[in-house]
Amino acid sequence: MFVSVPATSANLGPGFDSLGLAVDLRNQVELVPSRFFAVSIKGEGENNPRLKGNNLFVSIFNEHYRRLTQKRQNFKFTFYNQIPMSRGLGSSSAVIVSAISCAHEAAGVKVSKRRILNHALVYESHPDNITPAVMGGFNAAMVEKQKVFSQQKHLPDYLKAVVVIPNKPISTAKSRTTLPKSYSKENAVFNLSHTAVTVGAFFNEDWEMLRLATQDRFHQKVRMKMLPELFAVQKMAYDNGALMSTLSGSGSTFFNMVYDQDAKMLADKFKAEFSDFEIKILGFDNDGLVVER
Numbered sequence: 292m293f294v295s296v297p298a299t300s301a302n303l304g305p306g307f308d309s310l311g312l313a314v315d316l317r318n319q320v321e322l323v324p325s326r327f328f329a330v331s332i333k334g335e336g337e338n339n340p341r342l343k344g345n346n347l348f349v350s351i352f353n354e355h356y357r358r359l360t361q362k363r364q365n366f367k368f369t370f371y372n373q374i375p376m377s378r379g380l381g382s383s384s385a386v387i388v389s390a391i392s393c394a395h396e397a398a399g400v401k402v403s404k405r406r407i408l409n410h411a412l413v414y415e416s417h418p419d420n421i422t423p424a425v426m427g428g429f430n431a432a433m434v435e436k437q438k439v440f441s442q443q444k445h446l447p448d449y450l451k452a453v454v455v456i457p458n459k460p461i462s463t464a465k466s467r468t469t470l471p472k473s474y475s476k477e478n479a480v481f482n483l484s485h486t487a488v489t490v491g492a493f494f495n496e497d498w499e500m501l502r503l504a505t506q507d508r509f510h511q512k513v514r515m516k517m518l519p520e521l522f523a524v525q526k527m528a529y530d531n532g533a534l535m536s537t538l539s540g541s542g543s544t545f546f547n548m549v550y551d552q553d554a555k556m557l558a559d560k561f562k563a564e565f566s567d568f569e570i571k572i573l574g575f576d577n578d579g580l581v582v583e584r
């Protein structure tokens with residue numbers, strides 16, 4: 292059995308802890324019952340010995356498998372990872388969502404995507420990555436009484452993401468501690484109004500509106516200062532036709548949305564200027580969590 296989950300870009304500028312979308316880069320896990328516990332990793336993280344011992348996927352999987360079956364059973368897990376770790380592309384959400392889904396599959400217990408999402412919230416308190424990871428597409432999400440409520444919009448093929456992935460990891464948990472404890476009314480109204488128009492622009496496919504609407508006063512500047520080249524990345528994106536250019540999650544990746552025909556030109560400019568960073572042109576993912584039995 293295979294379970295796969297896409298990478299996500301959260302916040303999208305002003306929509307801190309609420310907005311996110313899924314891109315076409317996946318972590319896949321294969322699960323086979325086995326006499327002995329075994330982990331094999333291919334792709335991202337394959338040279339990281341910590342992932343073979345104390346693995347977030349395995350601990351969440353075991354917790355749910357035991358809850359569902361009251362049994363202990365060994366499995367061989369093979370991970371095919373494309374999502375870079377601690378770069379603001381939702382690697383932790385992908386791991387959390389796939390572990391919960393795999394545990395239900397292995398236990399033979401049917402489960403809805405909505406239920407998986409609510410379980411995922413236990414491990415990641417903000418719903419902006421886990422929601423597109425499960426549902427695919429663009430999502431606006433909120434939490435009420437420990438449950439996620441969300442609205443989804445599929446994204447068209449004629450839009451692409453040009454992602455700039457720095458060689459420096461940023462831990463989301465650590466980065467959150469650097470954010471202000473409170474915001475002025477003026478800045479709160481700024482982010483609230485810009486988030487509202489961003490959501491409207493996605494639903495109405497008014498892509499040109501995103502340039503103005505996706506500005507933020509809550510988190511981006513303070514985080515971008517940790518890697519000041521990101522200011523130049525954002526400027527280059529806007530100078531070359533980007534529809535939006537935002538810090539992806541807590542960083543360090545920068546997410547730029549463009550029309551298909553502008554993607555290669557922007558990616559080539561980034562490659563020429565930021566040779567230490569990885570540049571990828573990605574489509575959007577409208578499927579979210581996929582299980583293949």
Ligand SMILES: Nc1ncnc2c1ncn2[C@@H]1O[C@H](COP(=O)(O)OP(=O)(O)O)[C@@H](O)[C@H]1O
Nearest residue numbers: 347376377378379380381382383384386462463
């Ligand atoms: N493929 C993976 N396998 C196991 N654990 C992972 C994997 N990807 C991410 N993680 C866990 O998630 C952490 C990174 O999460 P986080 O700081 O939120 O970054 P991101 O922005 O990539 O989600 C890693 O330190 C690791 O504990």
Ligand SMILES: N[C@@H](CCOP(=O)(O)O)C(=O)O
Nearest residue numbers: 301308379380381463540541
């Ligand atoms: N809203 C969160 C999003 C974190 O996303 P990640 O991909 O960096 O884990 C935040 O801004 O902290």
